Amino acid sequence: MSIDSKKILTYQKEFGKQLKKIRLSKKMSQLDLAASCDLEKTSISRIENGRTNTTLKTMIIISEALNVNIYELFDFEI
Template sequence: MINIKDKKFIEAFGKNLRKLRKEAGLSQENLANDADIPLSQIGRIERGEVNTTISTVHVLAEALKIEITDLFKF
């Protein structure tokens, strides 16, 4: 795994993504399909295993139909 500078922040982001996904009534598979990213990537993000890219954050927000800033409200 790549060295992550702030593991707690990455984990908090993942927990928030999971919460927002569930609030939207989406499975990980639905979100992956809507965002056109691999299903495994959703799981890694939600578990705080990867420091995701800005472009992935953008497509996740679009797929969830939320403002991108909502993903960082935790």
């Protein structure tokens, strides 16, 4: 089974939008989140803008830093 690259990009963008929404609801800057995750601010920016396909490990680290269940990062509709 082949996954369409356009579909992957759509999921990346929606994931990023949801991450940003949660981050802002926690009143955190990208820099705050990056520091909490031991990541570069540019990494958070790329994820939020849908420019990178992040790993499961990074998603877990981010969800823990935001104090949310990982499934909340996927609470979006395509």
